[in-house]
Amino acid sequence: MKSAQFAALRLGACILAVCGMAVWGVWSWREEITTLEEQGLAKSRLIALYTERLIQTQLILQEALLRDLSGQPGQPGELPGFERFGSLLTDIETLHNASGGVAILDTEGRIREAGPLYPQDYVFPIDDYHAASAQGTTVYIGRTNMPDAVSDRLYVARDFSAPGLEGIFVSMVTLDSVRAFLQQVAPQPDEAASLLRDDGYLLLRRNVSRPMMLDPAAPAMQALQGQLAGSYRAVAVSDGVDRLYAFTRLSDLPLVANYGMPVSAVRAGWLWRVGPIWMFVGLLALFIYVLAGRIRRAMELNVEALETRQKLEATQKVAEQRARLMQELSHRVKNNLALVLALIDRQIRTRGRIEPAELRGRIMAIAEVHSMLFAAGDRYDLDFGRLIDRLSSSEALIPPERALTVERDVETGIRIGPDSAVPLALAATELLTNAVKHAHPDGRPGRIHVGLHRIDPDCAQLTISDDGVGIVTVKGTRHSGLGIVEALVGQADATLERRDGDGTRFILTFPIRGHVTVDLPAGNVVRIAAAS
Missing domain, CATH: 3.30.565.10 (Histidine kinase-like ATPase, C-terminal domain)
Incomplete structure (x- = not known):
């Protein structure tokens, strides 16, 4: 092989290695993303199931309360069985260890009756509730905004209708239990687990933080449009971390469960997966590169030795040919001199002179x-x-x-x-x-x-x-x-x-x-x- 062919072989080995590493890297990256998306969707479904169970529990308590009140006597416009009603709210709070208080509000948002755990100084956002109801929301979910974020509670509000009573049933849940569950789903500090309302209101995250309203143009809001589940990549507004998110919409509830894995962790896992293959391919390419160089050098030495031997043989052959030529020319000179002598002799013999x-x-x-x-x-x-x-x-x-x-x-x-x-x-x-x-x-x-x-x-x-x-x-x-x-x-x-x-x-x-x-x-x- 010529030097150009060896150079092409070495260059081809490097290019092939680079192309192979690139193809493997792209393929493994897609596989890594697909796997993490599936894991993220599984965790977001788990958060959705937990939240659904939690909210359904509050709705079941409301239905039980309505059934209990349906048999109580009373005058129109009056609260039937007040003593009996108050004791029921107290029993509900006692039975539910994560309860943050239960209350019945009138249509203006004023407290008609409340259990002992319900915050008496909390002003219910009645305007937001009526606006959501006008848009067809039957279950309104929100979060209290206490001076201390640790004391905030998640509440579920719904129209409450009983004989002679028209109001709003509000059931609150402490955030500690929900946040503890989210931390189990997303144990690492840079992971994300949250509950998001359909209108972009970020209710709850795994860490203690204030709720916030997302911009309608945010990647999360764009990805949620018309989708029951899916994934997207975005930089979190809350902490600025670039994450790969998976989401699942809760059935019949205006909530979305989110789980996020930081892209840096995804990249680290991908590198851990692709690194050995890259190292193997790189070492293989290096081996071929070095081996091709050694083979080329060995062949060059062999060619040089062969050329030297051929030159020596050619030189010897030329020397032999020259020797034969000189011998023959010398013999011809001898014959030609004899010819000249014969011509001289003839000239003297025929003419008597030269x-x-x-x-x-x-x-x-x-x-x-x-x-x-x-x-x-x-x-x-x-x-x-x-x-x-x-x-x-x-x-x-x-x-x-x-x-x-x-x-x-x-x-x-x-x-x-x-x-x-x-x-x-x-x-x-x-x-x-x-x-x-x-x-x-x-x-x-x-x-x-x-x-x-x-x-x-x-x-x-x-x-x-x-x-x-x-x-x-x-x-x-x-x-x-x-x-x-x-x-x-x-x-x-x-x-x-x-x-x-x-x-x-x-x-x-x-x-x-x-x-x-x-x-x-x-x-x-x-x-x-x-x-x-």
């Missing part, structure tokens, strides 16, 4: 071949087009003092091995030398054309032509230069064609082939030396 210009051209051609082979480096072939271009522009073959123009139309990129390059270069040198020396004798001006083109993928053609006097052949003899050219052409498996006309045109067709590790046989030198 022609320096011809010899220099031949040696230069061989030198150009070796120069290009050395410049090719590890390659075993050379660009024959470039070689011909260099030979045809050499002052050693075309002296600048001669009024000769050389036209070149040479295609480059035709690569051949040294097995063909040396004899073909020498053949081209001989043809150029003959064109300079014989086609334009006595320093005559003229034109020489050199062309090289590929005629098919495996074959090329070298053309050397002039506009000179042509080749004069004596009957029974052969031109010595052409004998050398034919011998060289044979070494390269090429063919030579001569066309006479306006000057002389030589067409040398040769195969395009690369390097073949074959030494120049000694017979070639002998054949060249014997050519005439």
Whole structure:
């Protein structure tokens, strides 16, 4: 794997871990909220059931009192059986240990008769009662507002009708018992348990506090609209604590039971639940991250070792190839020197002297071949087009003092091995030398054309032509230069064609082939030396 892939693996492990932790966190948070909502609803139902039982007890006492009074004699408009009525209220207060007093009020809110526990100085909110009755409320529930909040009482008021009597029955309950129950339901100090009236009047909380009226735009009032039960989140107006609330509406009563769990506690429970999973996923991602780094480093070391070994092997291979090349080139230099010696020997034998210009051209051609082979480096072939271009522009073959123009139309990129390059270069040198020396004798001006083109993928053609006097052949003899050219052409498996006309045109067709590790046989030198 490449470094980028390992980096992607490590980054992917981190991203996957983060995404997994996020998904698990969201899912577990929703599960935590759902669970706490269910628990909150269960506790709010418990508060509602307790409150219903408490209020129903007061209503049952009223019904019992009405049944008891229904059989008492009296005049219209008078309180029947006053002594009997007062004793009944006293008995009611005695039987109910949480009673805060029982009284019957007239329609103006004045006390007609009351038990000993009823606060005589309390002014009943008769206007609020009549307003609630006008809106269809049959049971009016409220709270007294004493100088000391600890002394406040919860009261239940209802129309009281008996023969010859029309008034309001009021039964009070001390808050200690109710508050103690709320504290059992919500034992923690930051938990909330309360009773709320439909109009937003907060009657009672688990802690000692004054009642208060909630704003109609408060989250609690908005959540209660038309709902029998549910949950909402809000910051409490009383203490500023952010809580998750659950509520249950009391059946047939204008009250709502509330239970609230602080969001901080919810969050703490959620973190306690999600923390181990996050830790495990994080450690797993860290393990993958570190492991991927170690694997990447180990693979990099292995790759570096492999590359070093491959470079060493390649270097050794190149060294061996260079050694073989140098050995072969040395052998070719030896053969080429033997060829030069054979040419010198032939020239002395046929002419009795050495022609320096011809010899220099031949040696230069061989030198150009070796120069290009050395410049090719590890390659075993050379660009024959470039070689011909260099030979045809050499002052050693075309002296600048001669009024000769050389036209070149040479295609480059035709690569051949040294097995063909040396004899073909020498053949081209001989043809150029003959064109300079014989086609334009006595320093005559003229034109020489050199062309090289590929005629098919495996074959090329070298053309050397002039506009000179042509080749004069004596009957029974052969031109010595052409004998050398034919011998060289044979070494390269090429063919030579001569066309006479306006000057002389030589067409040398040769195969395009690369390097073949074959030494120049000694017979070639002998054949060249014997050519005439």
